[in-house]
Structure formats: structure tokens, C-alpha cells
Amino acid sequence: MSAVVPPAAGLRFPGEPRFAWRGVMLDVARRFRPLPELFRFVDLLAAHRITVLQLHLSDDQGWRFEVRAYPRLTEVGGRRSETQLGHGPASTLDGVPHEGWYRQSELRELVAYAAERGIRVVPELDVPGHASAILAAYPEFGVGGAEAVARRVREPWTRFGISDEVLNVEDETLAFVGTVFDELCEVFDDEIVGIGGDEVRKDRWRADPRTQRLMAERGIADEEELQAWFLGRVADGLRARGRRAVGWDEMLEGRDPAPDAIVASWRGPVGARLGARLGHDVVLCPDLWTYFDYRQSDDPAEPIPVGTVLALEDVAGFDPVPAAEPAWFAERVVGVQANVWAEHLDGPERLDYAVFPRLGAFAEVAWTGHPLDPADFAARLPAYLAWLDERGVGYRPPSGPRPEQQRPGVPGVPRDRASRIAELERLTAGLASS
Numbered sequence: 446m447s448a449v450v451p452p453a454a455g456l457r458f459p460g461e462p463r464f465a466w467r468g469v470m471l472d473v474a475r476r477f478r479p480l481p482e483l484f485r486f487v488d489l490l491a492a493h494r495i496t497v498l499q500l501h502l503s504d505d506q507g508w509r510f511e512v513r514a515y516p517r518l519t520e521v522g523g524r525r526s527e528t529q530l531g532h533g534p535a536s537t538l539d540g541v542p543h544e545g546w547y548r549q550s551e552l553r554e555l556v557a558y559a560a561e562r563g564i565r566v567v568p569e570l571d572v573p574g575h576a577s578a579i580l581a582a583y584p585e586f587g588v589g590g591a592e593a594v595a596r597r598v599r600e601p602w603t604r605f606g607i608s609d610e611v612l613n614v615e616d617e618t619l620a621f622v623g624t625v626f627d628e629l630c631e632v633f634d635d636e637i638v639g640i641g642g643d644e645v646r647k648d649r650w651r652a653d654p655r656t657q658r659l660m661a662e663r664g665i666a667d668e669e670e671l672q673a674w675f676l677g678r679v680a681d682g683l684r685a686r687g688r689r690a691v692g693w694d695e696m697l698e699g700r701d702p703a704p705d706a707i708v709a710s711w712r713g714p715v716g717a718r719l720g721a722r723l724g725h726d727v728v729l730c731p732d733l734w735t736y737f738d739y740r741q742s743d744d745p746a747e748p749i750p751v752g753t754v755l756a757l758e759d760v761a762g763f764d765p766v767p768a769a770e771p772a773w774f775a776e777r778v779v780g781v782q783a784n785v786w787a788e789h790l791d792g793p794e795r796l797d798y799a800v801f802p803r804l805g806a807f808a809e810v811a812w813t814g815h816p817l818d819p820a821d822f823a824a825r826l827p828a829y830l831a832w833l834d835e836r837g838v839g840y841r842p843p844s845g846p847r848p849e850q851q852r853p854g855v856p857g858v859p860r861d862r863a864s865r866i867a868e869l870e871r872l873t874a875g876l877a878s879s
């Protein structure tokens with residue numbers, strides 16, 4: 446177990462943990478990270494008594510998992526010619542190619558290395574949305590015919606946001622996805638496998654006569670149900686291999702795709718509540734409390750500020766299952782997870798800055814299941830920061846970013862909490878009324 450890695454100084458992990466799933470998701474799709482960086486990250490996670498590393502291996506901007514049956518996924522899907530710099534209308538393109546992917550043998554090494562340190566690696570391939578990197582490599586799996594898709598998608602997306610590109614719903618496409626997940630299961634031995642399911646834009650399915658005909662033939666009422674049908678087929682394939690799916694909370698839109706799936710609830714508590722009511726295990730990763738790409742203060746000097754403010758003190762105040770929640774809900778919560786989306790984390794220094802010291806507070810909340818006593822945590826913080834210093838971790842200082850940690854002139858899009866909460870309510874209204 447993680448006894449081989451002593452806990453970080455200054456942090457406390459008393460008694461037995463409240464949650465078995467104390468997760469961190471790392472987005473290596475937007476930003477490929479060489480294997481040694483992942484080993485270092487695993488060492489740091491182990492010292493924080495994190496038990497799950499979810500590896501987000503595919504997205505619009507890149508595909509990172511070697512698939513023997515479909516080599517173009519990495520050859521074409523693993524490289525983009527340039528990348529968006531900053532966020533919002535004033536963002537630019539950097540003109541710098543970005544590429545990289547992991548050999549299956551390398552990922553096996555990572556799985557073994559993490560296991561020795563008490564960490565399960567849960568791989569995630571995101572379907573049926575966030576599909577541009579797949580479609581750059583294999584346009585026949587997109588909507589509207591291979592020629593049209595190839596014209597639209599010439600390479601993985603160089604911009605950030607939610608692309609309109611989704612997989613089509615032909616049997617051949619489901620077979621392709623099945624083969625890819627087969628190879629994924631050969632490499633990753635954990636019972637749980639991530640299937641994505643988030644932010645699937647429905648416009649292409651809606652406008653495509655062939656998709657509409659397939660829906661009618663299959664008795665599928667609308668595009669939300671089609672998404673659930675797709676994810677259900679992927680989850681069925683995993684079940685046949687003795688695995689279980691974890692998917693983002695959009696998975697429950699339309700209908701419940703897989704009774705045994707774990708729901709990762711990121712858009713507030715609504716998905717978690719519905720998931721628990723339907724009998725799913727749930728992992729809580731609400732963006733307002735656990736998205737480590739979000740800005741750490743209101744200071745305009747924060748590098749590429751996106752999202753709402755998520756200060757160290759806010760993470761320390763995260764109350765995963767407030768006392769007012771009913772017992773049937775609490776019983777279904779198997780874990781909490783911090784998500785490290787990497788659009789704007791374009792190097793190891795930026796990753797360190799986003800993750801630390803917030804991970805210290807998160808790790809203790811994940812262990813105890815409760816918010817931290819602010820004075821007690823503040824008193825232990827210097828010892829923890831000294832421990833990070835000793836390891837060369839470029840954390841965000843409590844006083845704000847050092848000059849070399851700032852990104853002057855690179856625009857961000859700060860959000861305010863009230864507008865984000867209103868947006869989350871809008872986005873989850875369908876789930877709330879289910």
C-alpha cells in the first residue's frame with residue numbers, strides 16, 4: 446500500500462478514511478505529459494493518500510492511448526499543429542505543434558508503479574462527444590459521411606471549448622469503440638473504466654437524416670435517449686469483460702444507460718442525487734469545489750484565470766455530504782475527486798501551480814469526509830509548504846503567484862459564482878425533473 450510513500454508533512458490522515466475513492470483526474474488529452482512526469486505525480490498523490498488516478502486519455506484536442514487495431518488514433522489523433530493560448534474572444538493560437546501518446550507498455554508500467562503506491566489507475570476514453578481527435582484519424586465514424594467529416598476535421602481541435610463533433614451511431618462505430626475499449630482493458634486492470642459521456646452536442650445527430658432513421662428503427666425517442674443508448678452499449682461491453690463504467694453525470698440524461706455504472710457528478714449535486722436515487726454509486730466532483738483548473742483568487746495576476754474562484758480555503762471548506770442530505774444519499778457516495786483539466790496547464794510548472802497546495806486540503810477532506818477546521822489547517826500549512834518546497838513542487842504561494850508564475854497578457858475568462866450556479870441549474874434542469 447501507500448506505506449512505501451510517507452504522508453506529506455503537515456497533513457493529517459487520522460483513523461479510517463470516509464471514502465475509498467479519493468480521486469484525482471488528470472487531463473493528459475489536452476496536454477500530453479511524458480511518463481516521468483506521471484510517475485512524479487503518482488508519488489505526490491500517494492503522499493496525499495489519493496487512491497484513484499483517473500487518466501483522461503482522449504478529447505477533442507488529442508488522443509493519447511496506443512490502439513494496435515487503429516494506429517491512426519495516435520499517429521493522427523495524437524498531434525495538433527498548434528494550440529489556443531488563453532481563453533475567450535481575445536485568445537490567440539500559439540503556432541507550436543503539440544504531440545505525444547503513450548505506448549501500451551508504458552501505461553502498464555504506470556499501472557504497476559501506481560499500484561505499488563496504493564493508487565488505482567482508472568483510464569477514461571471520452572465518447573460519444575469530444576470526438577474531434579478520433580474523427581481526424583477516422584472520419585468514417587463521424588456524422589454526415591467520411592468525406593464531409595474529413596473536410597470539417599483536419600486535425601485534433603486546436604481550440605478549446607465544446608466541439609460539435611460527435612461519433613455517429615452506426616453498428617460499425619460501436620464495434621470500433623468496443624475494440625478500442627477491449628485494448629484499454631488489456632492494459633488497465635482496474636474494475637472501473639471511464640467512458641466519458643459529458644457535453645455531447647446533439648446538433649449533428651439532430652440534423653442528420655441517417656441518424657434520425659437509425660433512431661426511428663431502434664425506437665429511440667430523442668437525442669438524449671440516443672446518448673444514453675450509446676453509453677449503455679459501451680457499458681454493456683465493459684460488463685461483458687467483468688468491468689464497470691464510470692461516466693460524467695450527463696450519462697443519466699434521456700434514460701439510465703447502465704444500472705451498475707458509477708456516476709461522476711460534476712455539475713453540482715443534481716446528478717449525484719438522481720444517480721443515488723436510481724441506485725448508482727456516485728463520486729462527487731462538483732466544479733465549484735474540486736476543479737483545480739479554476740482560478741485561485743480574484744487577483745488579476747492569476748495566470749490565465751478561468752472559472753469561479755476556488756481558493757485553498759474554499760477547498761478546505763468543501764463539505765461533500767452535508768448533514769442535511771438523507772442517509773440513502775450518503776450511503777451511495779463512494780468517493781470524491783478533484784479534476785485537473787489541462788487546457789491552460791501547458792507545462793509541469795503550471796500543473797504544480799494549479800494542484801498544490803489545494804490538493805493538501807482536498808486530500809484531508811477526502812479522508813475525513815468533512816470540511817477542515819480553518820485555524821487548524823492554517824497552523825499546519827507552513828510544514829506542508831516546506832514539504833512541497835523540499836520536493837521542488839512549484840505550488841501557488843498563499844500570498845499569490847510569483848512573477849514567474851504569472852502569464853501577463855494571456856487572457857482568461859473569470860466567472861462569478863452566482864452566474865455559474867445559475868448556469869448549472871439550467872444545465873441540470875432535465876436531471877432535476879427526472
Ligand code: ACM
Nearest residue numbers: 643644693711784
Ligand atoms: C467535464 O468537466 N466536462 C466533466
